[in-house]
Amino acid sequence: MKQSPTADSRDLVLNELLLMIEDDPLAVELAKEALADLPVRVVTAANAARGLEAFSQLKPHLVLLDLHLPDQYGLDTLARILEIDPGANVILVTAEYSTEAAVEAIRRGAIDYITKPFPIEQFQKRISRWLSAPDRHGRNASPLSPFRWHGMIGRAPGMRELFSRIERVAPHYRTALVTGETGTGKELAARAVHDNSPVAHGPYITCNCASFADSLFESEVFGYVKGAFTGAMQDRPGLIAAAHGGTIFLDEVGELPLGAQAKLLRVLQSREVRPVGSTKSQPVDIRVIAATNRNLREMVAAKTFREDLYYRLAMLELPVPALRGRSEDIPLLARHFIRSCAEQYRKPHLQLELRALMALTRYPWPGNVRELENVLGAAALMADSDTIDLRHLPLDLGTGARATAGNALPTMAELNQQHVRFVLRELRGNRRQAALVLGISRATLYRLLREMGEPINGDPSSADSRWSLTSVSATE
Ligand SMILES: Nc1ncnc2c1ncn2[C@@H]1O[C@H](COP(=O)(O)OP(=O)(O)O)[C@@H](O)[C@H]1O
Numbered sequence: 001m002k003q004s005p006t007a008d009s010r011d012l013v014l015n016e017l018l019l020m021i022e023d024d025p026l027a028v029e030l031a032k033e034a035l036a037d038l039p040v041r042v043v044t045a046a047n048a049a050r051g052l053e054a055f056s057q058l059k060p061h062l063v064l065l066d067l068h069l070p071d072q073y074g075l076d077t078l079a080r081i082l083e084i085d086p087g088a089n090v091i092l093v094t095a096e097y098s099t100e101a102a103v104e105a106i107r108r109g110a111i112d113y114i115t116k117p118f119p120i121e122q123f124q125k126r127i128s129r130w131l132s133a134p135d136r137h138g139r140n141a142s143p144l145s146p147f148r149w150h151g152m153i154g155r156a157p158g159m160r161e162l163f164s165r166i167e168r169v170a171p172h173y174r175t176a177l178v179t180g181e182t183g184t185g186k187e188l189a190a191r192a193v194h195d196n197s198p199v200a201h202g203p204y205i206t207c208n209c210a211s212f213a214d215s216l217f218e219s220e221v222f223g224y225v226k227g228a229f230t231g232a233m234q235d236r237p238g239l240i241a242a243a244h245g246g247t248i249f250l251d252e253v254g255e256l257p258l259g260a261q262a263k264l265l266r267v268l269q270s271r272e273v274r275p276v277g278s279t280k281s282q283p284v285d286i287r288v289i290a291a292t293n294r295n296l297r298e299m300v301a302a303k304t305f306r307e308d309l310y311y312r313l314a315m316l317e318l319p320v321p322a323l324r325g326r327s328e329d330i331p332l333l334a335r336h337f338i339r340s341c342a343e344q345y346r347k348p349h350l351q352l353e354l355r356a357l358m359a360l361t362r363y364p365w366p367g368n369v370r371e372l373e374n375v376l377g378a379a380a381l382m383a384d385s386d387t388i389d390l391r392h393l394p395l396d397l398g399t400g401a402r403a404t405a406g407n408a409l410p411t412m413a414e415l416n417q418q419h420v421r422f423v424l425r426e427l428r429g430n431r432r433q434a435a436l437v438l439g440i441s442r443a444t445l446y447r448l449l450r451e452m453g454e455p456i457n458g459d460p461s462s463a464d465s466r467w468s469l470t471s472v473s474a475t476e
């Protein structure tokens with residue numbers, strides 16, 4: 001079995017991440033001891049600057065933030081963290097209890113307040129409560145559950161907004177339009193609308209508009225009667241009739257040919273459907289959810305999508321954000337997919353190495369969640385051991401492509417970093433050889449690695465590495 005090229009292949013990330021921003025080594029030791037039995041990995045940073053950097057890169061599920069840091073007052077650090085992610089879960093930690101400070105911390109957005117030295121049992125209880133906070137339906141199945149809503153995982157502000165919008169509108173809507181790039185989860189969002197609607201127990205019929213030729217649309221969607229055309233041997237209800245009393249989901253509605261658009265509009269306006277070959281219309285009681293990755297407004301301007309149909313559908317628009325704008329969701333999604341791969345491929349101990357996760361969070365994901373799912377599925381198949389690391393990821397991911405779309409062209413510094421990573425991977429992490437190949441001194445290599453935020457094991461000055469990583473518990 002090959003070992004991961006990096007020195008910290010034991011640092012696996014199936015567990016929740018807890019970032020401890022704390023300059024007192026004793027407090028760190030105590031906390032690690034107390035957390036040893038919980039399904040959590042502890043990452044530490046000894047000052048605010050490093051803590052903030054680790055926070056933005058790792059998007060931990062929980063932050064323990066010391067109020068008195070050498071370089072910044074904790075409440076200011078709290079404000080910075082919440083600027084980066086308004087949904088962050090931060091627990092303030094101080095040496096002595098003060099009611100005013102506790103109240104102030106909560107008022108400013110912390111979720112809890114703890115005094116040190118930690119009474120171990122109480123500390124464990126508080127932390128595990130926050131790690132497995134029940135979701136709003138009172139379910140408490142896994143630490144992921146606070147961030148899972150109707151099968152959709154997300155904690156980024158854009159996703160929370162989507163969840164609460166769906167919750168608000170689902171009881172009332174008649175037609176809705178789910179928009180978003182391909183692979184963002186539009187089908188899941190549509191299903192969540194139905195599941196939160198008054199017809200949740202009625203039928204949910206999916207109609208993929210991309211699959212119809214103009215001529216087939218009518219018979220498939222409206223149904224037909226016996227003898228309507230050659231081959232119509234008996235009456236057949238269409239998809240709309242099947243959705244009576246429930247929801248019809250019109251996926252890829254932007255692909256619908258113009259003729260079919262007109263026919264669909266008629267049904268939406270009259271709430272009646274007439275099967276092909278029939279003289280009688282029958283009333284239908286349906287809710288309609290359409291989805292598209294196309295810009296329908298532009299299609300209207302180009303006259304490839306009917307304006308009247310557009311307005312009817314777009315009365316209520318539910319945009320699903322692209323993955324590149326919500327990298328805090330990547331660790332959660334990765335964890336979710338690793339779990340399903342573990343089941344599917346019968347590798348119950350399948351894990352994702354920390355470095356690989358960091359590469360995932362930096363990549364721009366043009367194919368969104370679906371691409372992430374596919375990349376992890378392929379990596380799970382390729383990994384010969386239970387650990388997915390950088391070697392199992394596609395090259396443009398492993399070398400740390402930038403997440404900012406506008407920054408697609410790398411700078412010299414980024415190219416340097418990519419090249420250093422590449423050489424290190426090729427040499428299975430051997431830094432002495434890497435320095436030789438790169439034509440730089442080992443001291444320079446270590447400096448570069450430090451600048452890249454790579455943990456430096458075996459480096460004489462490793463006390464200076466950005467943050468230290470500790471695998472507290474590798475499996476649950
Ligand atoms: N928020 C999410 N949480 C979990 N899985 C997701 C999420 N968003 C998308 N997926 C998964 O990603 C894949 C693509 O989602 P899908 O709804 O088909 O995307 P779209 O219809 O927007 O192209 C599916 O396998 C889906 O289960």
Ligand SMILES: [Mg+2]
Binds near residue numbers: 183186187251
């Ligand atoms: Mg889709």
